[in-house]
Amino acid sequence: IQLTQSPASLSASVGDRITLTCRASQGIATSLAWYQQKPGNVPKLLIYAASALQSGVPSRFSGSGFGIDFTLNISSLQPEDFATYYCQQLSSYPLTFGGGTKVEIK
């Protein structure tokens, strides 16, 4: 299963609402997770089961989607949110990742 993330990068300002998308090459129900990775750091789990917020993750992060199309929303971008975001399908092996979306400061 291939995952296509878009855009590959985006520039935004603190306080902006942004939407990242992830499209699967075949239906995966809600078997999708989102991760945040900052340079030099290990990826951090944000969302699992497409829309479930991982414990300790701020509520400005939300996920949605079913089947093929998924989104990660950040309601009000904070300085610490500038990072690269990856989706991962958890439906079938191999558990592939999308190519990532880099969120940069405008």
Next chain:
Amino acid sequence: EVQLVESGGGLVQPGGSLRLSCSASGFTFRSSAMHWVRQAPGKGLEYVGAITTNGRATYYADSVQGRFIISRDNSKNTLYLQMSSLSSEDTAVYYCLKEPDYGTSSGFDYWGPGTLVTVSA
């Protein structure tokens, strides 16, 4: 506290082999399936493969199938990744991951810090 620590990375020549280890603690290792993910310098995450709790089943990405072997020693709380026929495309930081108690649907919240493998002459 769950801890995963990879080791064994380093410089290896093209065509060579290398074995990575992941030492686990803070949880019942024999009850957790384990996974490997890698990340080439400046690139995205790539899933490598997984092994079931008893080691009887393994799963691999197409890019490593036939070259990499995942194994485990539950008596030593250690996960392994045996890599062979290495090429420059295998240069990456290799992470080991603990599968969540309720299965992969919960996503992966435990990652080791990674170990760097560099394939170069």
